[in-house]
Amino acid sequence: MLEKEMIAAASAGNAAELRELIKRGATLDARDASGATALLVATHENRIDAARALIEAGADVNAKDKIEDSPYLYAGARGHLEILKLTLANGADLKSTNRYGGTALIPAAERGHVETVKTLIEAGVDVDHVNRLGWTALIEAIILGTGGEKHTEIVRLLIDAGANVNLADGEGVSPLSHARQRGYGRIEKLLTAAGAR
Structure with a gap:
């Protein structure tokens, strides 16, 4: 009771x-x-x-x-x-994962929670962890994000934290290609400046 x-x-x-x-x-x-x-x-x-x-x-x-x-x-x-x-x-x-095989950082990046992403990066969550869908936090921030202020800042935070900007999704599509397909110019610039191909 x-x-x-x-x-x-x-x-x-x-x-x-x-x-x-x-x-x-x-x-x-x-x-x-x-x-x-x-x-x-x-x-x-x-x-x-x-x-x-x-x-x-x-x-x-x-x-x-x-x-x-x-x-x-x-x-x-x-x-x-x-x-x-x-x-x-x-x-x-920090290594525990959700039902999609993702860390806490991946949905935080997707949903545009800038302070949460910052906090999780500082805590030491793996920025390049790949979930069962074949996506990293960087890829989710691009393909499930809006391309707006919050998601652009999250992409910047992930790049600054050493995220691999050339780590493609399960289909072999790079973060840069995803940003270009969606017309996210500012994210494209950030990725290119970080050596994305």
């Missing part, structure tokens, strides 16, 4: 109630029907105080649900920066 209360308190962002339930013996790894822990539920809702309370109590930032999301991976993918920083400070596995 306490476990259901934990999940509800996490979803509502009630940090005080979570601390009380933990004191009363609720287990930190209680899961809902989707396999999400209370910490992942709090992360879904971007409930920072609740996430902090759970992490301080020792909740596992790498515990995955049935679709391979963990608090760390989800916070990265959704740009929930404060929770991401908490997970990074508390044992986030």
